Amino acid sequence: MLILASANDALRQRWRAAPDEDFQEVTNATELAGALRATPSALVLLHLALPGLGGVEGIGALREAWPDAPLLVLSDLPAEQEGRALMRHGIRGYANAHINARLLAKAVRVIRQGEVWVGRRLMQHLIEELTHQEAPHPSLDTLTPREREVAELVATGLCNKRVAQRLAVSERTVKAHMTSILQKTGAGDRLVLALLVKGHGLHGKPPPAG
Amino acid sequence: MLILASANDALRQRWRAAPDEDFQEVTNATELAGALRATPSALVLLHLALPGLGGVEGIGALREAWPDAPLLVLSDLPAEQEGRALMRHGIRGYANAHINARLLAKAVRVIRQGEVWVGRRLMQHLIEELTHQEAPHPSLDTLTPREREVAELVATGLCNKRVAQRLAVSERTVKAHMTSILQKTGAGDRLVLALLVKGHGLHGKPPPAG
DNA sequence: GGGCGGGTTGTACCAAGGTACGATGGCAAA
DNA sequence: TTTGCCATCGTACCTTGGTACAACCCGCCC
Numbered sequence: 263m264l265i266l267a268s269a270n271d272a273l274r275q276r277w278r279a280a281p282d283e284d285f286q287e288v289t290n291a292t293e294l295a296g297a298l299r300a301t302p303s304a305l306v307l308l309h310l311a312l313p314g315l316g317g318v319e320g321i322g323a324l325r326e327a328w329p330d331a332p333l334l335v336l337s338d339l340p341a342e343q344e345g346r347a348l349m350r351h352g353i354r355g356y357a358n359a360h361i362n363a364r365l366l367a368k369a370v371r372v373i374r375q376g377e378v379w380v381g382r383r384l385m386q387h388l389i390e391e392l393t394h395q396e397a398p399h400p401s402l403d404t405l406t407p408r409e410r411e412v413a414e415l416v417a418t419g420l421c422n423k424r425v426a427q428r429l430a431v432s433e434r435t436v437k438a439h440m441t442s443i444l445q446k447t448g449a450g451d452r453l454v455l456a457l458l459v460k461g462h463g464l465h466g467k468p469p470p471a472g
Numbered sequence: 473m474l475i476l477a478s479a480n481d482a483l484r485q486r487w488r489a490a491p492d493e494d495f496q497e498v499t500n501a502t503e504l505a506g507a508l509r510a511t512p513s514a515l516v517l518l519h520l521a522l523p524g525l526g527g528v529e530g531i532g533a534l535r536e537a538w539p540d541a542p543l544l545v546l547s548d549l550p551a552e553q554e555g556r557a558l559m560r561h562g563i564r565g566y567a568n569a570h571i572n573a574r575l576l577a578k579a580v581r582v583i584r585q586g587e588v589w590v591g592r593r594l595m596q597h598l599i600e601e602l603t604h605q606e607a608p609h610p611s612l613d614t615l616t617p618r619e620r621e622v623a624e625l626v627a628t629g630l631c632n633k634r635v636a637q638r639l640a641v642s643e644r645t646v647k648a649h650m651t652s653i654l655q656k657t658g659a660g661d662r663l664v665l666a667l668l669v670k671g672h673g674l675h676g677k678p679p680p681a682g
Numbered sequence: 683g684g685g686c687g688g689g690t691t692g693t694a695c696c697a698a699g700g701t702a703c704g705a706t707g708g709c710a711a712a
Numbered sequence: 713t714t715t716g717c718c719a720t721c722g723t724a725c726c727t728t729g730g731t732a733c734a735a736c737c738c739g740c741c742c
Contacts, residue, residue, distance in 0.1 A: 378595040385588040419664040434721050453663045454629040
């Protein structure tokens, strides 16, 4: 079962050409809830501007109420930020509401297959953000195993004394490691080191020591 | 043009059923380079175990050499970590090398369409990681505009003196803001505050003050 | 007007971070 | 064996971070 959810007649008509299966049309959030009560796992082509839905926020509630229903959200003006927010809520697809029928049909098939339908640009954006935050600073590779261990603990917010307790060594030893770490990485202090470890490092400014 | 790149005969035979267009088969990295010289924008079904490729690392080099060639990487044992690493290099799809022909054909069509083909699980993982790191700590909402400003700067690794310069106020003022910030957020020191701001906060431990 | 919150600044003080001299022992490569 | 790296620890010292007393000005609301 497929549910076409939009108050826009022209839009629904366009979408109607997409599915090769039974479908049902609703024009507001109340009707949508009714349809989902009957078929809780129906795939929903959901117009983001659906009356009563409440936009992005409302989709969070919808997802909680009907976690089994895959949502393909169609926006009149897709934006990356909007897309990201929606993806966080676990939607299965995000596309332009005025997408052509062939492409929409493809999206439906892909989602039925268990995959996710996202535009290349949005996907790229997601990946970029991820890598941007993921990649630890290369200078960390020069650290010894023990130093790396200390760096990791410091990057969680522990003070030298706590790190010493964790590693069962004296605070003096931790300081010694820290001096070496800061020297190698070029981080001026433990805060910058933490940012480096967490991937928020200032990649543009290479450390003096290699 | 489509390039099937694998040293495994059985695999290539399986893949052969996928495309509805001209294709060419290669069995090692050298042949692949030759084929790409002829058609630099060909879609490549790339077996990760291709001889001479060099695994994930090699793909980075391949991407740099042939940035126009969309890559659908097929792994014998797909793993999320591997997938993430590959996505960072800008590949356009990632799937199991023993995928059935129908699904592979779909992946090819999707990529041709300009979209990205990723398994639902990997995609979900990407999103989750993204949201996990994106969300700043809720206690930051209680900060005044000025305090937020200070917190942001501190979270970039600046010391009090530098923050003072940036905001054109005295260091004493920065300290005053910091005292208030740390009190409101419950962060014991500026490092923990930075982690909070950057979304690496210890969400499990709510601050004493609301 | 008076209270209140936000932004600003001063002096003093203590704790923590980080460095500068050191030192010792283990262990692996040359 | 010697050389070098790694891990460990001590004392002394300076810098920075953060708090505890303060104080003043401004805009807003009762």
